Amino acid sequence: MSTVTKIIQVTGTVIPVRGNDIDTDRILPARYLKEVTFSRMGEYPFFDERFDQEGKAKHHPFNDPRYKDASLLFVNKNFGCGSSREHAPQALFRYGIHALVGESFAAIFAGNCVMMGIPTVTVSFNKMEELMKLAESSPKTVYTVDLETSTLSYDGKQIRFDLPASSWNALVTGAWDSMSMLRANLGKVKGIASRLPYMTGFRD
Amino acid sequence: MAGRTLYDKIWETHTVERLSTGQDQIFIGLHLIHEITTAPAFDMLREKGFDIAFPERTFATVDHIVPTDMRSRPFLDSQAEELLKALEKNITQFGIEFYGLDSHRQGIVHVIGPQLGLTQPGMTLACGDSHTSTHAAFGALAFGIGTSQVRDVLATQSLAMDKLKVRRINVSGRLPEGVYAKDVILSIIRKLGVGGGRGFVYEYGGSVIEKMDMEERMTVCNMSIEGGALVGYINPDSTTCDYLSGREFVPKGEEFKRAVAYWKSVASDADARYDDVVNIEGSAIEPTVTWGINPGQAVGISEKLPYPEKLSDPEGAKRAYEHMGWQPGSPILGTPIDVAFVGSCTNSRLSDLRAAANIAKGRRVHPSIRALVVPGSTEIKALAEKEGLHQVFTDAGFEWREAGCSMCLGMNPDKLKGREICASSSNRNFIGRQGSPGGRTLLMSPAMVVASAINGKIADVREFA
Ligand code: SF4
Numbered sequence: 243m244s245t246v247t248k249i250i251q252v253t254g255t256v257i258p259v260r261g262n263d264i265d266t267d268r269i270l271p272a273r274y275l276k277e278v279t280f281s282r283m284g285e286y287p288f289f290d291e292r293f294d295q296e297g298k299a300k301h302h303p304f305n306d307p308r309y310k311d312a313s314l315l316f317v318n319k320n321f322g323c324g325s326s327r328e329h330a331p332q333a334l335f336r337y338g339i340h341a342l343v344g345e346s347f348a349a350i351f352a353g354n355c356v357m358m359g360i361p362t363v364t365v366s367f368n369k370m371e372e373l374m375k376l377a378e379s380s381p382k383t384v385y386t387v388d389l390e391t392s393t394l395s396y397d398g399k400q401i402r403f404d405l406p407a408s409s410w411n412a413l414v415t416g417a418w419d420s421m422s423m424l425r426a427n428l429g430k431v432k433g434i435a436s437r438l439p440y441m442t443g444f445r446d
Numbered sequence: 447m448a449g450r451t452l453y454d455k456i457w458e459t460h461t462v463e464r465l466s467t468g469q470d471q472i473f474i475g476l477h478l479i480h481e482i483t484t485a486p487a488f489d490m491l492r493e494k495g496f497d498i499a500f501p502e503r504t505f506a507t508v509d510h511i512v513p514t515d516m517r518s519r520p521f522l523d524s525q526a527e528e529l530l531k532a533l534e535k536n537i538t539q540f541g542i543e544f545y546g547l548d549s550h551r552q553g554i555v556h557v558i559g560p561q562l563g564l565t566q567p568g569m570t571l572a573c574g575d576s577h578t579s580t581h582a583a584f585g586a587l588a589f590g591i592g593t594s595q596v597r598d599v600l601a602t603q604s605l606a607m608d609k610l611k612v613r614r615i616n617v618s619g620r621l622p623e624g625v626y627a628k629d630v631i632l633s634i635i636r637k638l639g640v641g642g643g644r645g646f647v648y649e650y651g652g653s654v655i656e657k658m659d660m661e662e663r664m665t666v667c668n669m670s671i672e673g674g675a676l677v678g679y680i681n682p683d684s685t686t687c688d689y690l691s692g693r694e695f696v697p698k699g700e701e702f703k704r705a706v707a708y709w710k711s712v713a714s715d716a717d718a719r720y721d722d723v724v725n726i727e728g729s730a731i732e733p734t735v736t737w738g739i740n741p742g743q744a745v746g747i748s749e750k751l752p753y754p755e756k757l758s759d760p761e762g763a764k765r766a767y768e769h770m771g772w773q774p775g776s777p778i779l780g781t782p783i784d785v786a787f788v789g790s791c792t793n794s795r796l797s798d799l800r801a802a803a804n805i806a807k808g809r810r811v812h813p814s815i816r817a818l819v820v821p822g823s824t825e826i827k828a829l830a831e832k833e834g835l836h837q838v839f840t841d842a843g844f845e846w847r848e849a850g851c852s853m854c855l856g857m858n859p860d861k862l863k864g865r866e867i868c869a870s871s872s873n874r875n876f877i878g879r880q881g882s883p884g885g886r887t888l889l890m891s892p893a894m895v896v897a898s899a900i901n902g903k904i905a906d907v908r909e910f911a
Contacts, residue, residue: 267876276525348674357592425602
């Protein structure tokens with residue numbers, strides 16, 4: 243029996259990273275995909291935006307001491323587009339980011355996040371703008387992403403967020419770690435395979 | 447009742463069960479893997495003590511880290527060597543078919559699947575790589591997945607998935623001279639945006655698409671993901687079946703006839719219902735070039751660079767100008783380049799190389815330009831050499847390389863340096879994509895890359911007829 247981890251709440255301070263269409267090459271440069279395991283990915287998020295060629299730190303929210311120890315990430319539109327590399331959410335997660343709030347997320351990136359138990363919740367453009375401003379002006383603010391009520395709460399305020407129903411279900415029931423769930427139907431999988439003509443060589 | 451799309455049909459025949467999350471468990475007919483994105487998946491399997499459900503339905507190759515000049519082992523890059531060793535260990539332990547550097551079947555995973563006839567209409571196909579959308583050109587449901595999903599496919603030959611909406615994209619009319627499949631997809635992405643396909647599967651159709659051969663169709667479908675769509679497919683027709691006929695993994699004789707009947711039956715019904723329809727006029731498409739840092743930031747070759755405030759994302763455009771170092775209102779034509787790259791899973795097939803050679807023939811690459819042509823697979827390399835294309839390229843001053851991903855991404859020795867500007871037939875112009883954080887990439891068709899290599903600056907291929 244595998245243990246089931248339900249993701250209900252993520253609480254913490256936030257790192258705001260502004261900009262639409264931030265791709266996974268920016269989140270995790272390709273050269274780090276050469277590592278055989280994910281174990282060191284937490285050292286690399288946004289590496290080339292944070293450090294110049296000589297390794298000197300550049301101006302970037304991930305280098306800003308005010309945002310140290312954050313567990314949430316604020317982003318804008320179409321975050322995580324491009325390459326399917328799970329190394330990107332792995333890098334964020336291992337850095338300490340356990341939930342993302344944004345205007346929208348790219349499909350493969352959002353899927354990868356759910357499978358790692360990371361909620362990627364969305365709010366409107368206007369709400370996001372407010373949240374970004376607050377995060378930048380008052381970095382100590384603590385936020386809670388609460389899946390049970392689908393709300394983000396902070397400073398005594400509560401706003402509703404969206405999350406696709408299937409992601410919500412997967413996270414709150416602990417079914418995000420899908421392998422065991424899928425494996426339980428292996429008999430049925432074999433049944434489907436035996437009915438698909440291309441699986442049986444188009445024999446009569 | 448309205449007819450069904452190809453997407454509806456494949457979804458239905460591949461649904462194992464409705465899961466408690468509300469998703470469907472979808473059977474995956476074909477699984478392709480390469481050296482990147484898979485090692486942790488195998489580790490997770492070992493951790494759980496699971497075997498592979500259908501080892502005969504996973505095929506492996508090596509493409510991303512392959513040096514394209516000298517491929518002898520061990521690689522000079524010890525990390526690359528270790529990654530390939532990990533793949534070799536995994537395929538041996540789990541009994542997976544592998545096309546390595548010594549195999550004539552080796553190549554970029556999205557090039558060899560179709561070439562071997564592994565990719566077929568009516569199937570579901572997954573690979574830990576976002577350009578898996580390429581295979582959907584055959585009328586397959588083909589999409590990229592993350593490493594945890596690779597693990598799921600290995601362990602269960604299935605995935606938990608949400609059904610998406612379908613947007614039909616009609617490209618009607620005829621393409622003008624000098625306009626290629628690459629220009630079509632760049633125009634589509636420019637029009638609909640890099641996030642425009644979120645939540646949708648794309649179905650490409652219309653007379654321009656129907657007239658395309660399979661290699662052109664693959665170029666279009668390859669970049670669906672650049673438009674934010676997980677899958678962008680084309681209905682199978684006789685062009686599809688003719689391409690597949692006789693290929694290694696395609697059934698022969700009576701079985702082939704039955705296969706053709708099945709393949710044609712999965713095409714969308716004439717009265718299929720779409721959630722959205724977009725129409726694009728083919729004759730209005732120009733040779734297209736990207737100017738910014740995402741594939742949607744593109745212009746026709748005769749246009750001027752756009753003013754940020756006229757675009758839907760002014761901030762993104764400003765950031766792009768900052769990185770690229772050019773000014774709104776100036777022409778893209780004539781922009782000096784340093785490097786020219788013909789290759790990648792978008793444009794490294796035989797017809798791409800022919801189109802490129804056509805422009806290169808009897809001409810010389812500008813002396814200041816580093817130019818390379820990298821075939822998409824070992825077989826394409828051999829076929830091209832049989833036709834003498836390598837001679838055309840080397841005579842013109844191009845380097846002729848071994849098959850691999852090469853300069854499409856910075857994971858092998860082929861990289862941009864510093865602030866170099868590259869005219870590239872690949873699919874991503876993201877900051878740092880070609881291996882240098884300051885590097886600059888302009889995406890275009892292979893013919894445009896060659897024309898630009900010859901002029902030493904961005905050229906209009908229509909002047910090379
Ligand atoms: S050629 Fe480029 S896009 Fe295609 S698989 Fe290789 S790295 Fe990915």
